[in-house]
Amino acid sequence: MLSARRDLWVSMGSLMLTMFLAALDQTVVATALPTIAGELHGVDSLSWLVTAFALTSGISTPLYGKLSDMYGRRRLYLSAIALFLAGSALCGLATTMGQLIAFRAFQGIGAGGLMVLTMTIMADIATPAQRARFQGLFGAVMGVASISGPLVGGLLTEHVSWRWIFYINLPLGAVALAVAFAVLKLPRRTSPHRIDWLGFALISGVLICLTLLAAWGGVTYAWSSPVILGLGVGSAVLLGLFVLVERRVAEPIVPLRLFADRTLSLGAAAIVLLATGMLGAATFLATFLQLVTGVSVSNSGLLTIPMMAGMVVTSMISGQFVARVGRYKWFVVAGVLVTALAAFLFTTMSAATGAFTCGVYMLIFGAGLGMVMQNLLLGVQSTAPPRDRGAATSAITFARGIGGAVGVSILGAVFTSRLGSGVGSITPAALDHLSQAARHGLQLAFADAVTGVFAVLTPLLVLGAVLLAFLPDVRLAAPEPAAEKVGAST
Numbered sequence: 001m002l003s004a005r006r007d008l009w010v011s012m013g014s015l016m017l018t019m020f021l022a023a024l025d026q027t028v029v030a031t032a033l034p035t036i037a038g039e040l041h042g043v044d045s046l047s048w049l050v051t052a053f054a055l056t057s058g059i060s061t062p063l064y065g066k067l068s069d070m071y072g073r074r075r076l077y078l079s080a081i082a083l084f085l086a087g088s089a090l091c092g093l094a095t096t097m098g099q100l101i102a103f104r105a106f107q108g109i110g111a112g113g114l115m116v117l118t119m120t121i122m123a124d125i126a127t128p129a130q131r132a133r134f135q136g137l138f139g140a141v142m143g144v145a146s147i148s149g150p151l152v153g154g155l156l157t158e159h160v161s162w163r164w165i166f167y168i169n170l171p172l173g174a175v176a177l178a179v180a181f182a183v184l185k186l187p188r189r190t191s192p193h194r195i196d197w198l199g200f201a202l203i204s205g206v207l208i209c210l211t212l213l214a215a216w217g218g219v220t221y222a223w224s225s226p227v228i229l230g231l232g233v234g235s236a237v238l239l240g241l242f243v244l245v246e247r248r249v250a251e252p253i254v255p256l257r258l259f260a261d262r263t264l265s266l267g268a269a270a271i272v273l274l275a276t277g278m279l280g281a282a283t284f285l286a287t288f289l290q291l292v293t294g295v296s297v298s299n300s301g302l303l304t305i306p307m308m309a310g311m312v313v314t315s316m317i318s319g320q321f322v323a324r325v326g327r328y329k330w331f332v333v334a335g336v337l338v339t340a341l342a343a344f345l346f347t348t349m350s351a352a353t354g355a356f357t358c359g360v361y362m363l364i365f366g367a368g369l370g371m372v373m374q375n376l377l378l379g380v381q382s383t384a385p386p387r388d389r390g391a392a393t394s395a396i397t398f399a400r401g402i403g404g405a406v407g408v409s410i411l412g413a414v415f416t417s418r419l420g421s422g423v424g425s426i427t428p429a430a431l432d433h434l435s436q437a438a439r440h441g442l443q444l445a446f447a448d449a450v451t452g453v454f455a456v457l458t459p460l461l462v463l464g465a466v467l468l469a470f471l472p473d474v475r476l477a478a479p480e481p482a483a484e485k486v487g488a489s490t
Helices: 004-028 033-041 050-070 075-094 097-125 128-159 171-185 195-214 226-245 256-260 260-292 297-302 307-323 329-346 355-383 386-419 436-468
Strands: none
Touching: 004 050, 004 097, 004 128, 004 171, 004 260, 004 436, 033 050, 033 097, 033 260, 050 075, 050 097, 050 128, 050 195, 050 260, 050 386, 075 171, 097 128, 097 355, 097 386, 128 260, 128 307, 128 355, 195 226, 195 386, 256 260, 256 355, 256 386, 260 297, 260 329, 260 355, 260 386, 260 436, 307 329, 307 355, 329 355, 329 436, 355 386, 386 436
16 A cells, blocks of 8 residues: 555656656746847747747647557657657757757657646546645646746856756756656557547648747738738638548547537637736746846746746645535636736836836736646546546647647737837847947837737636636536556556
């Protein structure tokens, strides 16, 4: 009994470490973005360092989820860690903005597997009674990683080099890989070996077209240009073909029957909006702090601690409470409304906004997110049948990737259009060498661009709360059907 309990906690510890790394790399570049973009001459491409990672991690999640349901999780999980580490090493070696964006995309392929497989494996090895409590812990880990990313990135960028925000993954990832290889024992699954490659290619095409449409529309190309119209038509055609294919293949990459469940369909739509908010805040708040209020790179990371604290505390408390009462719906609705309130408060910021006020707004934002992300995933996993749990988890993770890719692209386009041209090589350090008039003009421009981003984000988050209000109010403590015996452990 003690041995089984010890093995469970060691396995959970390994899963939490890999989730920490994957979530950290969604936001660790945030405080380094102004420095990287200035050094590599690409402020106009700034959001793509986040978008490229989110795009490939989002695209890969349905494939990881389906393959894990078919062949088992363990080998796929170990392979995802190895891909993530290889991508991290390449990012640290990049010498141009184009290279770094490409390597971030490669890194995201591994991260997509880590995000979906850690949560699916957790659901496999924990009992229904344990799952809600572990969800709270995983939510806290994800919160710490997502919100401490800017802090870690700022400290490494200012005191070592921005390249170390990627190199630091290598020793931590090696530990996670070794522990997972040694202690993680999972069932070997046997099921029909049919991979829906056509469906995977079509949904990837949809997401790529939507991301480019969001990033280029009204900025690089006019909305009426052939390129933008072509991307719009292409997105619609590919989506229609994807639905047709998924309704006919024996082993669809995303089983459409899952979306008949309102918990999954509404939850996935809301996650798109929430991920847009979480990654958008991490991306643009650091830019505001460094280029508007003039704080140092490392201090801009320190100023995100209230957001981290709010997310961790509410994630753990709400996870424990949901485990006891067996219901989660109104926690997530309230959480999104709190996050929307904070986004509105961000629209009021200016160069005169003090650090304390920024900290309060960030605390509110983090507290709202902590009430939502893991509790919503818990609801989806609890309603999905065991045979589709990997696919359902990957659908939610895929939705998060859409928010990270398409949503942040939209916010990046808003930022770029409001900022204007001529600041492609501005770094925080370069501001100190400008005249007072020039510096003040740039601060006003960046403040207008960042607050404009949150003006767009606020109604999107309100829409998320409206969607979640229509969730079925299910009890999570209901008995779960016994898992099928799928073979010897591996």
